[in-house]
Amino acid sequence: MQYFITTKKPLTFLLLSFFLLVNSYSVFAKKEQISLARINQNISVDGVLDEAHWQKATSVPLLVQDEPNERGTPPVKTDAYMYEDGTNLYVGFIAYDSDPDQIRASLRDRDTLWQDDTVILVIDTFNDERSGYEFFVNPLGAQGDLRMSDTDGWQSDPSWNAIWDSAGKITHEGYVVEMRIPFKALRFPENKKDLTWGFLLMRNYPRDVLYQISNMGFDRDVKCSLCQFDKLTGLSELASSKNVQLTPTLTALRHDDKAQLPGDWENGSIDTEAGLDLRWGITKDAVLNATINPDFSQVETDSLELDVNTTYSIYYAEKRPFFLDGASYFKSSLFELLYTRTIAEPTLGAKLTGKTDGIAMHLC
Numbered sequence: 001m002q003y004f005i006t007t008k009k010p011l012t013f014l015l016l017s018f019f020l021l022v023n024s025y026s027v028f029a030k031k032e033q034i035s036l037a038r039i040n041q042n043i044s045v046d047g048v049l050d051e052a053h054w055q056k057a058t059s060v061p062l063l064v065q066d067e068p069n070e071r072g073t074p075p076v077k078t079d080a081y082m083y084e085d086g087t088n089l090y091v092g093f094i095a096y097d098s099d100p101d102q103i104r105a106s107l108r109d110r111d112t113l114w115q116d117d118t119v120i121l122v123i124d125t126f127n128d129e130r131s132g133y134e135f136f137v138n139p140l141g142a143q144g145d146l147r148m149s150d151t152d153g154w155q156s157d158p159s160w161n162a163i164w165d166s167a168g169k170i171t172h173e174g175y176v177v178e179m180r181i182p183f184k185a186l187r188f189p190e191n192k193k194d195l196t197w198g199f200l201l202m203r204n205y206p207r208d209v210l211y212q213i214s215n216m217g218f219d220r221d222v223k224c225s226l227c228q229f230d231k232l233t234g235l236s237e238l239a240s241s242k243n244v245q246l247t248p249t250l251t252a253l254r255h256d257d258k259a260q261l262p263g264d265w266e267n268g269s270i271d272t273e274a275g276l277d278l279r280w281g282i283t284k285d286a287v288l289n290a291t292i293n294p295d296f297s298q299v300e301t302d303s304l305e306l307d308v309n310t311t312y313s314i315y316y317a318e319k320r321p322f323f324l325d326g327a328s329y330f331k332s333s334l335f336e337l338l339y340t341r342t343i344a345e346p347t348l349g350a351k352l353t354g355k356t357d358g359i360a361m362h363l364c
Helices: 002-027 051-056
Strands: 033-035 059-061 064-067 080-085 088-096 118-123 129-135 143-149 155-157 163-173 174-182 194-206 211-212 230-235 246-254 269-282 284-291 348-356 359-363
Touching: 033 059, 051 080, 088 118, 088 194, 118 174, 129 163, 129 174, 269 348
Parallel strands: 033 230
Antiparallel strands: 059 080, 064 211, 080 088, 088 174, 118 129, 118 194, 129 143, 143 155, 163 174, 194 211, 194 230, 246 269, 269 284, 284 348, 348 359
16 A cells, blocks of 8 residues: 555656646647748838739738636737848838727827737747847837846846838728838847747737737737747848947036126026037947947936925836846846936046857956
8 A cells, every 4th residue: 555655646747747847848839930021122111012923022910809708709909010131120011900090099298008909029039948028019100129038937128129111001991000110220149140039919909998919819828928829930131230329418508696686687607518429339239339428417307206205215127228138137026126316417438338149247
């Protein structure tokens, strides 16, 4: 009897382990390898898929509902088309809608379209299933772009901004969106001739509830999301660009005062300072940032914050370009290792950030 008791537990454990292994394998085995078409032709980014070569693009239908139901049937039809020309990635969406009057869209500033109907591209350019880029476009062409990480749950950083083109147009059948994303706006391995990227195409369809539709179905029992992405192949000999950006700055400051109250203002002297910012894409996966006598005043108006009767310092999101490259290295789901807003008036600075073969670097 003792013999059967001692062997039954390991046997049960082995059977359970085998079941979990098979179940896990069944999730990851569903990844599709999709070959991306190369077409050496550009498009007019106008929200109209009227170029004849779109017919030769890689077709990716969005057939799965991820929210609110897991792997459900989408309430609307969505077709996507993709191709590249060695310099840019082109994506077109045809988002059908039986009642176009219900489409939610406004002309908005960048990164403010989260309540609208949107179509989304997410790409994992290093295929490490840890980080990626997100591109959002609403039916009127408004943009949103983010860097995301998936090391401990999906986390997005809206402070990252790229230079890319998009357009959208509402039609009697729904709406159409076109994207043109330059490869020089992305980072990807430099030392590989043929690349494989993880990718996801999505559509947010907010009606009575928010429906999320994608080209693949997420398994909610699997914690990571990027590890479930389909794979995009056929990316080879992508155009390299050094991508040098020089940003000169000139600031002027004058202090006026009143010797007597009441009285007239007395003009003070004007103090001027010049500075220069450099961003150099040394390779596709390494970027050098440098700054001399930088103007580190707010680069955009901060949201109004009040510090009356508070026991903590006001927190402002980082928006200054010098600090944005590689900022995700200092963040986790638990805490932020470095709050760069405390760095106020440096004379000069330089840093090298990059990622290759799964190794991230950040040198200051």
